[in-house]
Amino acid sequence: MVAMTTNSVVPLADAASYAAAVEEATRAAAAYYATGGSTLDDDAYDRLARGITAYEEQHPEEVLAGSPTGKVAGGAATGDVPHTVPMLSLDNVFSEEQFVTWTASVERRIGRPVAAWSVEPKLDGLAVAARYHEGRLDRLITRGDGTAGEDVSHAIGAVLGLPERLGTPVTLEVRGEILMTDEQFDAANATRTAHGAAPFANPRNGAAGTLRAKDRPYRVEMTFFAYGALALPGSGALTDTLGELPHSEVLRYVAGLGVRTAADTEVAPRTAGTVEEVLAGVEDIAGRRAALPFGIDGIVIKADPAADRRDAGSGTRAPRWAIAYKLPAVEKVTRLIGVEWNVGRTGIIAPRAVLEPVEIDGSTVGYATLHNPADITRRDLRLGDQVMVYKAGDIIPRVQAPVAHLRTGEERPIEFPRSCPRCGSEIDTSEQRWRCTQGRDCRLVASVSYAAGRDQLDIEGLGATRVVQLVDAGLVTDFADLFTLERERLLGLERMGETSTDNLLAAIETARTRPLSRVFCALGVRGTGRSMSRRIARHFATMDRIVAADAEELQQVDGIGKEKAAAVVAELAELAPLIAKLVAAGVGMTEPGVTPPPAPGTVAEEAADADGGTDGGSGLPLHAMKVVVTGAMTGPLEKLSRNETNELIERAGGTSSSSVSTRTSLLVAGEKAGSKRAKAEALGIRIVSPDEFAEMVAPFLD
Ligand SMILES: NC(=O)c1ccc[n+]([C@@H]2O[C@H](COP(=O)([O-])OP(=O)(O)OC[C@H]3O[C@@H](n4cnc5c(N)ncnc54)[C@H](O)[C@@H]3O)[C@@H](O)[C@H]2O)c1
Numbered sequence: 001m002v003a004m005t006t007n008s009v010v011p012l013a014d015a016a017s018y019a020a021a022v023e024e025a026t027r028a029a030a031a032y033y034a035t036g037g038s039t040l041d042d043d044a045y046d047r048l049a050r051g052i053t054a055y056e057e058q059h060p061e062e063v064l065a066g067s068p069t070g071k072v073a074g075g076a077a078t079g080d081v082p083h084t085v086p087m088l089s090l091d092n093v094f095s096e097e098q099f100v101t102w103t104a105s106v107e108r109r110i111g112r113p114v115a116a117w118s119v120e121p122k123l124d125g126l127a128v129a130a131r132y133h134e135g136r137l138d139r140l141i142t143r144g145d146g147t148a149g150e151d152v153s154h155a156i157g158a159v160l161g162l163p164e165r166l167g168t169p170v171t172l173e174v175r176g177e178i179l180m181t182d183e184q185f186d187a188a189n190a191t192r193t194a195h196g197a198a199p200f201a202n203p204r205n206g207a208a209g210t211l212r213a214k215d216r217p218y219r220v221e222m223t224f225f226a227y228g229a230l231a232l233p234g235s236g237a238l239t240d241t242l243g244e245l246p247h248s249e250v251l252r253y254v255a256g257l258g259v260r261t262a263a264d265t266e267v268a269p270r271t272a273g274t275v276e277e278v279l280a281g282v283e284d285i286a287g288r289r290a291a292l293p294f295g296i297d298g299i300v301i302k303a304d305p306a307a308d309r310r311d312a313g314s315g316t317r318a319p320r321w322a323i324a325y326k327l328p329a330v331e332k333v334t335r336l337i338g339v340e341w342n343v344g345r346t347g348i349i350a351p352r353a354v355l356e357p358v359e360i361d362g363s364t365v366g367y368a369t370l371h372n373p374a375d376i377t378r379r380d381l382r383l384g385d386q387v388m389v390y391k392a393g394d395i396i397p398r399v400q401a402p403v404a405h406l407r408t409g410e411e412r413p414i415e416f417p418r419s420c421p422r423c424g425s426e427i428d429t430s431e432q433r434w435r436c437t438q439g440r441d442c443r444l445v446a447s448v449s450y451a452a453g454r455d456q457l458d459i460e461g462l463g464a465t466r467v468v469q470l471v472d473a474g475l476v477t478d479f480a481d482l483f484t485l486e487r488e489r490l491l492g493l494e495r496m497g498e499t500s501t502d503n504l505l506a507a508i509e510t511a512r513t514r515p516l517s518r519v520f521c522a523l524g525v526r527g528t529g530r531s532m533s534r535r536i537a538r539h540f541a542t543m544d545r546i547v548a549a550d551a552e553e554l555q556q557v558d559g560i561g562k563e564k565a566a567a568v569v570a571e572l573a574e575l576a577p578l579i580a581k582l583v584a585a586g587v588g589m590t591e592p593g594v595t596p597p598p599a600p601g602t603v604a605e606e607a608a609d610a611d612g613g614t615d616g617g618s619g620l621p622l623h624a625m626k627v628v629v630t631g632a633m634t635g636p637l638e639k640l641s642r643n644e645t646n647e648l649i650e651r652a653g654g655t656s657s658s659s660v661s662t663r664t665s666l667l668v669a670g671e672k673a674g675s676k677r678a679k680a681e682a683l684g685i686r687i688v689s690p691d692e693f694a695e696m697v698a699p700f701l702d
């Protein structure tokens, strides 16, 4: 089953909002067909148009002359070159059911079953008529209002698939769609921004803007796909042939002349004998949409035999022998709020767009790929831009381009990283895709640097550069190797004299005796930062018990839910060899002052619970207290980092928290305490100065 298109409607309550909607739709459509620069995305336009239609059905006497309903191009396009046969739009269906109803109405009208249907992609570009005289392309005309279009012959020569000369010197008009492939779109925007022009928001706008632009100092390429042909005065014998051939054979004939059709794409037109076969074709084309190198917005189904088309005839806006089976919109406009730089397994540094979440085709999109830094430059993307986002099928959403005419002037440039965002090393920018110079070692450098960091093992003198040096020399393949570094090997490294070597070894020696909470934190298990690591360490007391815990036991730790527990268990299983290595190197694996909980399932567990908790901390000064620290610390607390202060609170039996609430027991307020102090006062929470607090926890200050 092909997904039903969302055909929601903008509700219009009264004549005034109806009139405003007509005006807005007309303005949008005029911009859409002229330059591609509409302020609405297609989904928004279609909802507005459906709202207008719904209102007109309810109030037929109020229909405004300027209404877009029932007109080709919503009445917003014009032209002065008459079409020999009107160039119409298409009616839509949005579901199999509606499609089946439509086929029945066609067959009722012609009084017989339709013998064959042509099922083809609905190419998302602009309709043009290409007039060939004796094999030479001499005029290119837009659809305009359907009866007359605009002469855009200046574009001849810039459109792939539309040859200036045919293989045979025939006279005929070929009709089809001009569009930009994704590749042509990217190239067009690169050329545009290089010339200081605003980028196109999407391929369709690119094609619309390019087709009508004259006198540009540069040329950008487009592609043509034919989907029909008709005779012109002077066609001679061809007039009868084109009038009698089934549609599918007209396409084959046109392709034979050297004009491009969709026949050489993944979504080649096909004929189908039954409604079931048509629907299978619809499903097949819809399923290939995401992978196509150009945009489609539906599937067009046409009666194939010439007689059926002739007998069905046409309305003023659309033929009765064809229908567009619309697919859901895959493009929406939303705001670019940030850019993240992620480092892949091999060190590739890839930007990712952070978007104001937007619903596209049934899923919410909050991130989109930006490929590489050059891509950002080429599209002149800026933070705060309204951007066109594309998401079809299972593909990763991508940012097409900014919608430049929606800029407010508040947009800011996107900053590129100067060093690897993961490990801090230099970036190799010589290729389009940036790469951390550490390549596959990037993760290793980052994880060793993290383990040595201040809140983990706190190894002084082991910054990122030194870590890179150790990794490059092959001395370290994980952070456990730090504990078995040999003095001689270190002395052999550049810039490692006796003093720095001995200082480093001494710092590592100190790190060997860090409490479990820090060693655990150093493992870098996802979702276990310093405070979570402390909670885990205080709950289990030893590494053995942490490693032995199953997901259920882990959930007893405050702040660990079901999903996180499972993830931690899985990650710890992977880290088992590293943990064993740390144990072998004599690294501390216990949390001082904490007794391990009884083994799960034993009677002792209940006894301990009755006793008021498993950590036996009831004699501690901050027992069962939630403590918030704010403002500048003075006295004995002054030299402690926030993390060390939090550790102190926990050693003294409390839990630390960063925000004041009714559950807060104590606020330690230093100078410039501000809003947290005011809130604590309002809630009647006990407030102490840093000095008073230092006294309370004096035995735990080391
Ligand atoms: N964003 C805006 O402001 C805005 C304004 C106006 C219209 N629009 C969009 O334009 C659409 C309506 O445009 P429309 O009136 O041009 O109709 P349409 O694009 O929905 O359908 C008719 C057109 O389909 C094209 N087509 C593609 N493949 C074809 C094939 N194989 N056979 C026959 N025709 C084929 C032809 O160009 C034809 O003119 C709406 O979906 C709307 O979203 C958007």
Ligand SMILES: [Zn+2]
Pocket: 343, 347, 420, 421, 422, 423, 424, 425, 436, 437, 438, 439, 442, 443
């Ligand atoms: Zn790196």
